[in-house]
Amino acid sequence: MTESKPSPLTPVLTKRWLSPNSWTLATYEQLEGYSALRKALKAHPDQLIELVKGAGLRGRGGAGFPAGVKWSFMPKEPVKPHYLVINADEGEPGTCKDIPLMMADPHSLIEGCVIASYAMRANNCMIYVRGEALHCIRRLSSAVREAYAAGYLGKNILGSGFDLDIVVHAGAGAYICGEETALLDSLEGKRGQPRLKPPFPAAAGLYACPTTVNNVETIASVPYIVNGGSDWFRLMGSEKSPGPKIYSVSGHVERPGQYEAPLGTTLRELLELAGGMKDGIPLKFWTPGGSSTPLFTAEHLDVPLDFEGAAEAGSMLGTTAVMVFNETVSVPWAVMKWTQFYEHESCGKCTPCREGTFWLAQVLERMVEGRGTPEDVDTLLDVCDNIFGRSFCALGDGAVSPITSGIKYFREEFLALCTKTEEPALAGAAR
Template identity: 70%
Template structure:
């Protein structure tokens, strides 16, 4: 984690990241680890759930839905199993907070999973992690092993009569499996595709049983709430966006990294902590919550980074993945790269997303190469309109965000590509995109063939 001298940070989950062997149970316990579990086990499950609800903790995976409220949607116990599934399939471009959290202090997640499971009456929890991050997968397996050896997992936990097992499951590497119902299908051994809702996971989730699906950071924040209390947690952040959060700064920034701060901090403050935009350059545009959130510009530097303020300004806080781009970056090139990702990762289940992201990619490539027309700008907006609100899950909606916001703030740059027949910027000047434009002749031919009904 980046460690600038400042009092505006709130290191909670990241407090031990620089400790010697921070991932071990011994180090975690030395910093007060599992004190929250001990306290939780002396209370009724409903009391723990109420504390999380009263804390105002909102889902840290992007949607920002109140965590305790989500838990309360589970139906009354009927004698059958209920599950906790932790979404550790971090895949959003620019998002890089859960992986370092699990790598540096996996026991935060394990303790949070145990407390959460106790609160909702779950006896088998699952952590679904990306299979590509083998080092994190192994570290989680070791953390579960250590917790079980210490008596925090297994049968009759700490003599309370409560039983719990945690399974760490490695996914096969699909962005769509970050969508909660696609994750559940994948966990069941099926192809990862979104389910039609309702029923929602709280009613019929994993194996058609009541299930809570939460993000890594959401669950890892639970021990601190139980240990420190509701008032302590609410002392950070804003009234409706309480607590602390990891802000991931990447791109054209002097000191990129994870900055844990209260919600409501501004990008200007974070950039001050991170040494500002790289020397000799100025901010052009940035993402407040990853590539699937509408772009912001330098005009938005002082927008409080909480759910309400960011939404009012026209974007979403998302996963707090702050990708910083300076004036050397071609916004058309950046958006095209993101769209290539979304078109590739679309599961293909619904037509708006499957076809829409493909068309957006092809038209953007044409504009970027300088062979587009002014009508293409209307085609982009029309395609986005036909995707938004009509896709099976949020992938389609998210894919439209950089396109519509890019045209809102940088339409002149799109038009310059068309009128000049090339990118008006020097792509070699951007450290993020140091390669020349692609040859789009094949793309143009393939696009023409698709319009004519010919598969190429």
């Protein structure tokens, strides 16, 4: 199927969001809903895996691992049950793309789940939703019931002989459960803590069976690839990071919200879509992918926000949670607030993260109160060095990112807190 190149602002993932009752099966079916599933069920599972590989779809949960390659890790012959697990535990500060997607268009996720499960020979799918997102859980559960009633889930889906059951599971509000193996432990009824890898989930995941864990936005992209084809999908985005992306723009902009744009869009372009900086106060710093990605400054306005562009500029694309801060905000104060979050959410399994985040928060709190010493900046960097690459999972690495990048670009603000003549950096606390 060939189509003309979409306009940079032609919605794909969000095209149904503003339709009346967009979350219902009736609306979804009127707007091409489940047409991709009918097409997919006529293909061989391996053809679907190759299609997703060819499209270059990369994981939208932060890591950016190629989805088709991840699917191909699943064993071809199901000696044990296969599982597809959807990571909808959206807990990264600033990230707010998956919950709106599930609220406005839950059937796109469900259709993607059926197609992906068929491709990986999985007959069970779990959607792990953050427990605080109560309205989202209710809406998604209702959509699953609609899909069962219409024959899109359950036994012998659309007469294909393929069976699939979907369970919507509410988490208990732990940030660590966004890490895929901690999520699997939580699903099994255990305390959410990351597992040692290997074995990787594709070999021994949920209940020690082959498992693939994918993000909501990743799987919701699959029906569009099946209908449009891999070449069409590659018309958007960049060569190594193709396709559309939902950018969550928050903070000091005139119109915060979700903005769908091709991968590789710059902050300058996103700010134009969002109405510019709020009240005209200039940009000071921002995050390209949530608080666990190193900070950027006004110098990075034209960095392409795709997986390669963000990395080459010294950060990560992450979950494309673009938090924008103007010149009224104290960098040490913002970094302290994020560090307090990581201290609270550390699962405590490993010493570098458990102890390191505690001491980082202690030092930053003292500095922001105006009681810092000149040695505190070096102490912070030393503690960060003992956490980065030494913690059990990526939470530790994420916790040090705002500190090291904050000191890199705004060292003078941290040093200013070490003199008794400066006022405590509490200006941002009221915001």
